[in-house]
Structures are given as C-alpha cells and as structure tokens.
Amino acid sequence: LNEPLLWHKGKKGRIGMSIPESDVPAAAIDEALLGAPVDFPDLSEVDVVRHYTRLSQWNFGVDTGMYPLGSCTMKYNPKTNERQAATPAIASAHPMLADELCQGTLRLLHELQQFLAIITGLDAVSLQPAAGAHGELTGMLIFHAYHRSRGGQRHKILIPDTAHGTNPASAALCGYKAVPVKSDDQGMLDPALVASLMDEDTAGIMLTNPNTLGLFEERIREIAEIVHAKGGLVYGDGANMNAVLGVIDAGRCGIDVLHLNLHKTFSTPHGGGGPGAGPVCVTRELEPFLPVPRVVKEGEHYRLDSDRPLSVGRVHAFHGNYGVLVRAYSYILTMGEAGLKRASQLAVLNANYIKEQLKDVLHLPYDRPCMHECVFSDRNQQERKITTLDMAKRLIDYGYHPPTIYFPLVVHGALMIEPTETECKDDIDQFIATLRTIVREAAEQPDLLRQAPQRTKVRRLDEVQAARCPCLVGPSDN
Amino acid sequence: LNEPLLWHKGKKGRIGMSIPESDVPAAAIDEALLGAPVDFPDLSEVDVVRHYTRLSQWNFGVDTGMYPLGSCTMKYNPKTNERQAATPAIASAHPMLADELCQGTLRLLHELQQFLAIITGLDAVSLQPAAGAHGELTGMLIFHAYHRSRGGQRHKILIPDTAHGTNPASAALCGYKAVPVKSDDQGMLDPALVASLMDEDTAGIMLTNPNTLGLFEERIREIAEIVHAKGGLVYGDGANMNAVLGVIDAGRCGIDVLHLNLHKTFSTPHGGGGPGAGPVCVTRELEPFLPVPRVVKEGEHYRLDSDRPLSVGRVHAFHGNYGVLVRAYSYILTMGEAGLKRASQLAVLNANYIKEQLKDVLHLPYDRPCMHECVFSDRNQQERKITTLDMAKRLIDYGYHPPTIYFPLVVHGALMIEPTETECKDDIDQFIATLRTIVREAAEQPDLLRQAPQRTKVRRLDEVQAARCPCLVGPSDN
Amino acid sequence: MRYLPHTSEEIGAMLAAIGVDSLDRLFDSVPAECRMTNPWNLPAAQSEWELNDHLRQLAGAMRVDDTSQLLVGAGSYRHHIPETVRSLAGRSEFLTAYTPYQPEMAQGTLQGIFEYQTLTARLLGVDVVNASMYDGGSALAEALLMGLRIAKKKRRVAMSKTIHPHYRAVVRAYLQPAGFEIVELDYQADGRTDLSGLAGVDDLAAVALQSPNFFGVIEDLDAAGSTIHSAGGLFITCFTEPLAYGLLKNPGACGADIVCGEGQSFGIAPSFGGPGLGMFGCKEPFVRNLPGRLVGETKDVEGRRGYVLTLATREQHIRREKATSNICSNQGICALTAAIYMASLGGTGLRQLARLNYDKSQYLHKALQQAGARIVFAAPSFNEFVVEFPTDFRPVRERLLARNIVAGLELGALYPERAGQYLFCVTETISKQTMDAIAAEVRA
C-alpha cells in the first residue's frame, strides 16, 4: 500500500489535535511582525494516525527481527526503559530550575556517572555529549584544553585505520591534523610504528578498542606508554564496549579519555538515527577539563557546579540527552554487575560462533578470535561478480536487516556482522543457514542477488541521482 | 515473513519477564496437591516481543485503513481514550473495596449512566452488560422480570427479520419463543402485521432501529403503541445508534429497553473481537428491574446499592467492562453535545454519498434514503458468476477491509457498507473509485476477483475443512 | 473537531451529490414524534488537556490506588504486569481490528487466539478452549447452561456455596428465567464443599465447584469428580485465580468435564473489575456444545497454514433461531494479553511465580497466627485464606489503611455466618516488610 506525502493529504480547516479554547482576550499585535500563514497541510487525527502507522509498516527495527549491523550494536531495547523515561515527573522536568526543585533528576545523573566510571575503570564522567561523535569531539576538546593548560599546544593526532570513521573529523574540529596509522596484517596496531610517528607536536592517539575489525588491540598498554612518554594522551573510542564489559579496565589499558555509546552498549533505542548519548569518561587527572556543569553530591543534596576554570565549557545547551540517560540507567539497574558481564560474554560467543560457521564459505580476512563482531569480505564471490551489496540486499528478501557493508575501509568489500547477545542460538543458526543459502545462490543463480530486494516497498534506489540533483524538500505550493 | 507458533520457539530455561526474588522462606506443600509442570514454551523477552510484533503485522485495524464493516461501526478509536483508561489509579482499582475507598471510579460510573440516559432519552441505565448481546440478554431478563412482577409470564416474542442476529438467541435464554416478523418490500415493519401477531402471551417486540438494512423504522411509535396495548414491551436494539444521536428520543419512540454498543457508537476499540460494552437503558417504570448493584449519589458521596428486590440480579461478576466504560466516558466528554450530534450527521452523510455514487453499478435492493449504512447486493454480478465474497476479497488486494457480507439475511448476497463519520471525503472517493474498478474487473477479468486476495499473508482459507475436522489447539507434546 | 474530518466545502459537495440541501434533510425519514426535542445539557466538550486534568481529579478521589499495598483478591488479583505485555497488546493493529471475519487480513489476531486456546488448554488440562467469554461469572453461567444442553432433559444443577458469591448471582440471573433449578451445596468446617447432599438429588445435569474456592481453599477435586460423576452429573469447575494451576493439579487432570473461570490474573489490569477474561474449555466430546467463538487451524488455497473462526454453525449468524448461545463476541484483546503474559512467563516462570504466591501467602498465614489470629479453614489454600482475629480488627485495619495497606476483605456482607472474618490475599506484589507490618499492627 502506498501512502501519499503529508501535503498531498488533508483539507484546509481540518485539525489533528486539541487546541485549548482561549480564556483571555485577544491582544493587539504590530502587523509588521506578522508572517504569512505557514503552509502546513491540515489533517484530522485519523489522517495523522494512519499516515504514520503506514509509514511505520515500511520500517524494520530490532523488534521486527535480527539486525546484525556491525559496529551499531542493535541489541534488544527493553520496553521498561521506555516506561521509566516517560515517568511524568522526569519527562516534564525543566532543565533551568534551581537544584532544590529537581533533586530526583540530579540524583539520577550523579548515580549514572558513578556507574559508568566503575564500569570503564576510569574516574570521572560527563553525560553531556549527545552522541558518540559528540563524545569524540568532547574528548578532543579535553585533549586541547589539557595541552593548553600545560602551556604548549600540539597540532597532530595519530588515528589508526581501524578507528571509527568520525574520529578524524572530530579531531579536525580542534585543529588537529590526523596522522593515519596503518594496522598490520593481523589487523593490529604495531607499537613500533606508533613510536615512529609519535612526537611532541602530537596531541596523542585516538584508537578504537576492540577495533573496527572486531579485534582486541593486544598491545594497547605498550602503545599508551609510548604516547604518554611523549606527553600525549590516549583516546579510546568505546563504541565497541559491548564486547568487553567487566573484561577490560580502560584505566589499566592506559586510556585517558573514553566515550561510551549508550545507544549501543546500554540498550537505548536508535530511533531511526538518534538520539544517542556519548558520555565521556576520563582519568582523575583530566577531570578538571570535563564540560560544565558538573553534578556534585554534598551530603544527601545534589548540586550543579559550573565553577571549573579549566573546563572545556559546554557542549550541549543542557544536560545532554537526558531521556536517553534514563534508559541506560534503567538498563544498568536491571542487568546488574553479573548481567552486564554476561552480556559481553554472550555477545562475543555469538560473534565467534557465526565466524566459525561461515568462514568456510565467506572469505575471512583476519582469521583469529574476534570480539563482538566479525568481518568477512566478498572475495569468494568476486568471480561471479557478486558484491557485498548484492548479498546484503538478498538478505532483505529473507527478512533480515543486512550487516554493515564496506566498513571498515581496511577490508575491501567488508561484511561486518554483529549479532549482539540478545539473539538466541536458534535465530543465529537460521541466519547462518540463510547466508549459506545466499552464498550458494551467488554461485548458482547470481541474478537472484543482483535483483534483490524484491519484496520491499521499493527496490534498489538510485542514490547517484539523489545526490546529483538533490531533492531535499517537497514542492512548496501544493 | 512467517512466524512459528509459540511452542515452536523458545528453549527450556529462558524467561520473558521479571519474577521477584523471594523474600520469604519456601513453605511446605502437600505433594498430592501438586500438578505436573505446565507445558508452556520458555521464551526470552525479545522472543516474545518479536513474536507479537510480527503477528500484529498480519492484522488490519482502523489505524491501518478504511474498515467499512457495516453494522460494526468501525470509527476511529481515539488515542486519548487509551490514556485515560490506563490512568494508574483507575486501571489498578479493585472492584471489591468499600465505596469510600473508590469514589473516583464510582463517580465515573454514575456520570456515564446519566450521560447515556440523556443521550437516549430514557431514564435509567445499567453499565453492567459486557457486550451488545449481553445487553440484549439483560433486556430480555428485564422483560421476564417485568412480566413476572405483573403476575403472568409470557412465552413468545416478536422479532423482525431486520433485527440483529443475536436477538432470537438472547430471547431464547429467557425461554421466549421467537416469532419472526417479515419486513415489507420497502424494508419496513408493517404495524398491521405486528398487530396481527401481538397477543397477550407475547412478551413484546425486539427490533433494531435503524434496522439492519440501515433504514429508519418510520412507524415505530405506532408499533410500540400496538405492543403496549397488549401489555407487551418494546426492546430497541441500539447497535445502530451512531446514525441518530440527537435525532431520535428512544422514549418518545415508545422504546422501553434499549442497549448501546459503546464499542460502536462511542468509539471504543474492538480489540479483534472484544471487549465491548452493552449498557442497557430503560424507562423509569423498568428501573427497578435493572441489574444490581446500582450506583447512587447521596450528596457528594457515591454508593453501591444492591437492595433492589425486583432486580434481575447480576449479569457480570463486577461492574461490567469498566475499562471500556472509561473510554466511552472520555469520548463523550471530548465530543460534547454538538460533536456527538455532528458525528451522526456526518455518518449518515457518508453512507448516503456512497449509496448515491455506487448505485448505478451495484444493485441497491432498497433505493431510499439510508441512515449510517447502505446495503447493496451482488445481483448485477451474478451473470458473470461473481459473488459478494469475490468482490469483498478483491477489496483486500486494494488495501481495504471489506464491508460486511451476506448480512442482513433479507438481502441475498448483501454487501453492507458503513463508512462512519471519521472517514473523510477524499478517502471515501477513493473507496468508491476502487469499488467501481472492481465492478469493471468483475465484468472484464472476473478471475482477478475469484483469485483474490493475492497480497495477503495467506490466501482464501478452507473453512469447510476447519469446521469438519476442527483443530482448535496445537499439539501438546512439542 | 479533530475526529471529524469534513470541511464545510466537502459537506456541500456531498449533499449536492446526494441531492439534499442540508444535513438535517438526511433525517427526513424520522417522524417528528420520534425526535429528540430536549437539549442534552452535557458538559461542554473538553480539550485533550482538560480531559487529562479531569481524569487526574477522579484518580485523586481514589483513597486506594496503585501505590497501595493491596491484600484483597476475592476474584480480582493484583499481579505485576510487564511493560512488554502492555506495549504489545496495545499495538493498534491488534487493538483497532474487529472480529476476524476476513481471515486473510487478521492472521495476527487468529494465530494469537489459537495460541491462547492452546496455552489455556494446557494450563487447565482440557482438550479444547474457546476464544474467551465475558468474564468468570458469565462463563460459569454458560458452563451450567452447556451442562444442561448436554444433559438434554434434565432441569437441575448444583453449585457449591464456596463459589464466588457474585458468580452464583450471575448463574441465578441466567438460569432462573428459563426455569432451571439450582441447588446450593454447603461447605464443611475445613472450608471444602460438602458433597454429601448430592446423593438425594435427582435430575441432576451438572455440579459446579470452584478451586481454589472463594475462601482460598483448594477443593479435593479428584474426590469430588468421582462423587459427581456417580451422581450422574457433569463435573464443572471454575476458578478466579488461574495462577494456582501453575502449582496445583489442574481440573482436567482431576476429571472435570467443563472448566471455566476468570483469567484477569494473567497480565490484565483489574480496572475496577473489567474487562476481564472468561476462560472456558472442556473435554473433546463436548466441543460442539461449547458456547462462544473458536479459532481453528486450516490451509489456504496454496496449502499454507492459516487460521479461521470455525464451528460458527453453532452461532447466531447462520441459523439465528437455532443458536445454542447468544454470545457473538469475545474478550479478544484480553485473551491476547493473557497469551502474551503466559508466553512471557513460560512454564518455568509460571511454576516459579505460582510458588512465590504460595510461599508468601503461607508466610502471612504464619505471621498472623503468631500474632494471635486464627486461620479459619484447615484445608490447604493457595494465595488466599480466611482469618479471624482475637479482637475487633476494624481499628487495626483502619490504621493499616492510613499506612496505605489494605488488609483483607470483611466477609459479613457476602457470608453472614462469617461476619468479622477476613479474606486475605497475598500475591508477589506484597513484600515481607508489608506482611511483617500487618502482623505487628495486629499485635499492637
């Protein structure tokens, strides 16, 4: 079923929501201030309900089925988290009120900061960053403020090819020039190479661990020591923390700053693109540089403190994506220590199981134990001119969301599978069987793959056309 | 996508909900009382969520699209009604507590009774019946109690062929033998015929007005006088009240007992089959016979009163489908007097518009102004051996829920369309155009209809097989 | 008005197409003498926000609410309801659908109800279960009517006085007009039904017991079944707390022919008594006498598994004068809710939760005894039991109420012979702390 665009529906004069009757007189207004009426379509409530109900039916979410989108950690998003975030006194809380009027929301901030510090092994946390990349930016601002406080600003930063995609741009915002560091043939960082690149004009290193190949950087501590020896700092992109909860201690790894993605490891829903939350965790030494305000506890009272002269300042108008924080807090309290650690174990178990069950038919560029995701490539299918894209699209016809494709860049034609711990063995077995079927189809009926998907509302879309002549808004006079 | 049956999923030992830790010691229990473990599948939370999310995707509701199911009044079910019914203090209210502990829920009952009395033009209301047919039964119990109170029990009841289908069975439960009354060639009841059938062993008449042809029984008052003259009572099936809110006064029509379907006229959702609510409204004379307990208001205090010696007793363990009552109450307060009256006007407008726009292509057995629904037949299509069923199934392929078919029984091959007032002209025009297309297809490509539906999860199902060898539960050892 | 989409231009165009010049003229067929003439004077239409405030005000008038610790069952039970159950059963594709008369676009409802029927049959130990009835009370009345239909000419049924008094009232309302006779069976000192009276009753179509009964007592269903069958009656059992069968031997295993009761405990909010869920099942030979809707499995034209409403010939749609029951709806979304709840619990969780209710109830049992109260009935109970206190309990209960604890239900209004005794219910929602507080207050 199709559903027209909003502005092809409706009739002037309909209304889709209740507007209170005015209980005050109409006030005068200077005509010069008035705008023309805004051209929104007028719809009834049922028009609106059906429009968005239909739209939703064209979407696929974690509740619909398996979503093994590597690096995105599409685990189950618990319903109770939604309930907690909707608690009326919390959902209606105003961010500009005096501390004594909102002790409940402040307490939650303070406790969540503590939980995240404990979980990462670091000392202090800011919950302000609204997304992973925002956390990275905050981390870079901290690097910058730190070096400034020590008197000498630096201009470069080391970024391995196995780091997350946004890292270079985040660093560039602070004026750092990214210096790429190549991983070795095992997908690992080589301390010797880092040592050769690290110098006193280099602010530090930004690495992702487990890295984007789903592999643990075994020599991270050695690397950290090299960087620290030159006065640099180590940024750990914690987007892949779901693999190593309770296993690694970021502090002991030598990481100075680390961000977490609450919408990955801590089960908050992705919402079709956001909101996420990217708290930043730091060592005690870097705490003074964290964004303000900080929540502090004095006796049983919680207070916002902005008097931090070394702070990088604000990165968000208020306290970050608070509603997302509530969900993560709810998740942590539900899982408890044992549950969180078990989650990582099972996430890694699921990924290794998939890796083992598919590596005879899909090319595995780095054949070694993985963490929570495994990366294949389309090399075995090249001879039939079947690409990763074709296999991904064919998975759609079987009712799966495809894995991440063409990332990480270090693997040509990458197919990056992250099952997460909330998928059960039956479902994983079915997914494996499906991929094996697709591999067979690639050899025997390759057109099935090239023509995929067939069962969706639309088939493959012309992205080149979309970018060449961008049509970003609907026509304005309709 | 398919979704297995629940018991083909899961693994023993999984759990899909939180069970509190026990804070008390385990108690001894007599082994002889213990049952074998119940063979429910063990599922995780995500298993359950995906199972029911997928099942929901195979369903069509009012939120999905137009549902012109005649006689069922599938109007829009407002979301705010759901919110009100979920109000924690109301949803958690216990039905056995003393009146002073639950004044809020009692007040709502009392006010809703008053609203429904005002709206129907009758004097007293019981909210206990849990569905329309339950209301009919309650009405018949009242008939029975009334005649008993007057000393002479009666054994027959008049039921027109244009009355709702459950009427005879409801009457039979009270030992009444249904005497059918044929409608005339205009679809109307003939007072002379009623007069010829009505006698002093007949408890009264059970009629539906507007009747199941969607027509208003114009001579109802005359008929009521005939029935009353012989000591009988008049039952008005108010299932079609959506047509005549603010137009008719049941009391002035001569109706003694009338039930309403809150899940039709008053917008509560049908829930795939229920729960509904079928309040019964009566004249002052019949109030003593209403079910107990009654809610009475004394000063500002509400009280349940069971001391009604003439009452028919209880028809529900508690207060009926209270959660449904809250939704209807919410709807009435939202619509207000003008809104409710307008709703009937627009419901009738929509039905007459469809009737006019289709009567040149579909046979209209009774060509006269209708109320909120219009009844066509498949006579024009018979020559091509296309039935109402075929046309209905073809509508599914176009994204509509079919109208009611083969009802009322007085029309052969009936197609009964009730658009309701919440459908807008654009959508009705599109529906009309679709039916016209189907009529054309019936003439030109009849197999398209016979093979319909094609786009659904399953195609036409073998109902004969289902009834012949009933399979009503899944296998027990799986 | 946000629910009414018509603009005045559209109304004009539609009237013109019909050939009528005003909305009022659409009602010309309604004679003047039938017309509503009084203004209604209903409250003014409220905005969504006024309505929210208004309901908040009604909620505020509830002295007992969701924050109270409630130790009252008596046919309506407060159990925890997972957010998943609310969220899934609230999906509008389920909620805003009608009865699945067009099975091709209602496989969600149909498979859901088929699964409900299956899980409920397993729970109750019967062969078939219908798609649900209005509630436990009307289900029992329908069960007795079914018993009478099966027994053909017999006109008499018996039911225990330990069945919920409201259920018995419903049975009387349903059965008496048609002239059926109802014998009430008294109970023994241990709280179980006294079946000795049955020996002298002839013309007996069916006998109904409730277990756990209204006093919370677990009836000896095995023994009762033999006695009733020997007396020539069908054995009907009902229940108000289906969770009990997570722990106890189910009625089917005890020989019950028809089993019915209230399923509200399974994920459905009490909502002041409704909507609930009439669970209803029977042994296979009686399936065509079963009232209510049934969902059955079948195949489509391509051989795919699918579900339909079936055996509708029993119903009033087809042969209206021959219908065996007037039931033409079910508590659809409530049955689906219960199924989601049962699926969430699983067999393992069901046992665990039932056991927890039992253990907690036994804890209060003992704590009250230690505080000097007497447990009235000696027969075993599940999560409810009757207590007698050494002194007047009313002031204690009032003090507990001030602490937001609702301690039991006084029985005098329902059983005059039990005046001053209280029926307590303990579910998993009641903490040890609350129970200790009650015992302490009794002692004080």
Add this chain to the structure above:
Amino acid sequence: MRYLPHTSEEIGAMLAAIGVDSLDRLFDSVPAECRMTNPWNLPAAQSEWELNDHLRQLAGAMRVDDTSQLLVGAGSYRHHIPETVRSLAGRSEFLTAYTPYQPEMAQGTLQGIFEYQTLTARLLGVDVVNASMYDGGSALAEALLMGLRIAKKKRRVAMSKTIHPHYRAVVRAYLQPAGFEIVELDYQADGRTDLSGLAGVDDLAAVALQSPNFFGVIEDLDAAGSTIHSAGGLFITCFTEPLAYGLLKNPGACGADIVCGEGQSFGIAPSFGGPGLGMFGCKEPFVRNLPGRLVGETKDVEGRRGYVLTLATREQHIRREKATSNICSNQGICALTAAIYMASLGGTGLRQLARLNYDKSQYLHKALQQAGARIVFAAPSFNEFVVEFPTDFRPVRERLLARNIVAGLELGALYPERAGQYLFCVTETISKQTMDAIAAEVRA
C-alpha cells in the same frame, strides 16, 4: 535474565563449535595487564517492579513536576503533547530502527524525515533543512562553523548577547580550540541587539542573532539582515521557540542565510533538557556546506518514488579525512516526533496555537503591570518577557511555589546586570486563573 536468551546447553554447543572450552577463553586475546580486576559493587540487579518503585522514588524527589504550573521557558518549553504523537512516535518500527542505511527497509523513517525537512523548511522560510542536529546549542555552533567554511579564509564571527547564554557557551567551546574569534554584540535598552558595533569589525564571516531572543524579545530581523550583509557577513539566526513562527515573520523571509534552533517545543517532552531537536536549514546555494544528514527523493529501479540518505560525500563515512563535520547521527525519533506534531497542528492550528501563546503572554504582561511590576524591555515579545518587581520578588515566588506555581526564572546568574529581574514564559498550558493568582500574590 529476560534479555539474555542463552541456555547453558546452547552455550556449551556454541563453545564446542568454536573450539573453546569456556566463555572466559573467548577473551584470551585481552592481556592480563588490561583486565578489570576490581569488583564493581554496582547495586544488585533489580526486577522490573523494583525498578518501577525506584523511579517512582526519584520522581517523588522532584519538587516541581508535571502537575506544577510552570512559567519558565528559557530554552525549554512546556506545551501540551497529544497522545497521538506519543503513541505514533513510540511505534517500535520507528523507535528500534537504526539509521536508514538500507533504504529499502527504512522508507518509513526516510519519508518521515523528508516530510520533517519539508515542513520545517516551510516554517523557517529556508530552502533546505537537514535531518536534524543534537540540539539548539550545538546547531548554532555548527551554523557558525558552516559560516566560517563558506567564508573560507575569514576567522571571525559575531553573536548577540541576547542569544541563550548556554548556546553561546557551546559556541565558545566549539570555536575557540580551532582559533576562531568571537565578537559578542551587546543589546539596547529595548532588549534588541545593538548592531552598531559591527561597523568596525573586519574579517567577519557571519553574525548570529536569536529571535525571539533570550529575553523573549522579537528582534528586528529585516533590519539586522541588511546591516549584517552590508558588513559582509552571512546572516545566521537561531531560536529556542519555533512556535513563534506560527505567528511571526520567519527568518528566511527576513533574509537569514542559515537558520537553526531548538525544536523541542514541537511535541517533545522537556526531559530535563534533552533529547531535543536541533533544527537546521539554509538557503539553497549553501546546501553542500550543510552539516548533518539529509534525506532526498529519488526513484527505484522500477521508477517508484523513494527516499535515501544523500550527499553523504560531505560525511565522514566516505572520505574520512575530508569530512566537513563530525556529525554522523541525527535526533531521528525527535525529528519524526516534531513532524507528527506539525502534521497534527496543521497550518491552521499552528497559527491558532501561536496566537494563543501570544495572547496569554500579553495577558500576564498586563496583569503584572497592573500589579505594579515593570516590563523591562519595550520591544515586542512572543511568549516570554522580562519583569522587574517593585519589591523583592523572592518571598512572593516562594509562596507561589507552595501553591505549585513556578513563577519565572531569576536572571542574575546568567546576566549579572539583570539580577533581581525575572524571565517569564506563558504557553497554552497556563490558565488565566494561574496568571490571576500570580498577579494577586504580587499585589499581596
């Protein structure tokens, strides 16, 4: 644990397939020196019901809650949110989806965002709008960065002191490390920005104003646009209350080149300040400089209309070292929520609601004046304004708080020169009765 489906048998079978003998062995690649050794001592895992109680307790610690009458805006606005908006945006197909990287299975999100972009563009009077940014504050920082990119070599921007102080703090945090210079423009006695200082500034890439500004004052954007363009800068405007443009001339019509701000007002709960919605649009020539995601219309292989993420070459996925911004997410569900809200309001409702906010605010304006207070700024305002009271307002405010009314925000912490003055906000949620009560309390 209900989120973890693995049984121990399954774990055993999977470990065997991997060839490892325990879960711990899966982590052999993590060296001992990197290992977590401390126990965490997190609170014990809570059941769903314990968690509900715990959050209820936190909610109970809020002195101001949803039942309070709140007359504070300052960047976060309490408007009524229809149940439809909550219910539709909460549909799990939207909520649990990721970024629509596979457009064939995400047309719901994509069409929804395309519609959001379109409605927002119409509201703001700009040619293109992106798929949203984190919030109003970071959106302004990104707008200034974008201005600097467009202006190539220029290193200086100016912003008005009437922009939300928190937004200015975010701008400073974003711009200073890269060495950009920020000039702050003071305001006039009437509450509008004083642009006279611009004349002397060179190397100016862009100038940012907020309207209605932090004081609620409507800036003269038409005039400002001319001045700023004459000074050679791009004209950037931001906002915290988009509802204003339902009534007022929009920034695009006043010549703004880039328009950004916070969209929380449109159906999104305040939630202690987030998640909100960074709205962000610009004139057509700047589209390839726009940060953030964009959804564009295209066709599929069969020619059907469809939507995709587009212009991703600006982003970090493709050429990571060349990315113009590090933004790689949007506030997806918040943008969809705002679209549902805008669709529910419609053009007619938008005007009506905006007007209602204006009228109500003007009512309080007058009522306070009559009670002896002074409206500090003479320039027109929308739904916020600054007040000075003849006597110390603190005790009055405390008394109002005891009546659950939060009367304004004291400005001293944010603008020391305005200490003792209060910023009031009046939306449709504030009744005349509340405003009369405030005026009466001021008089008392």
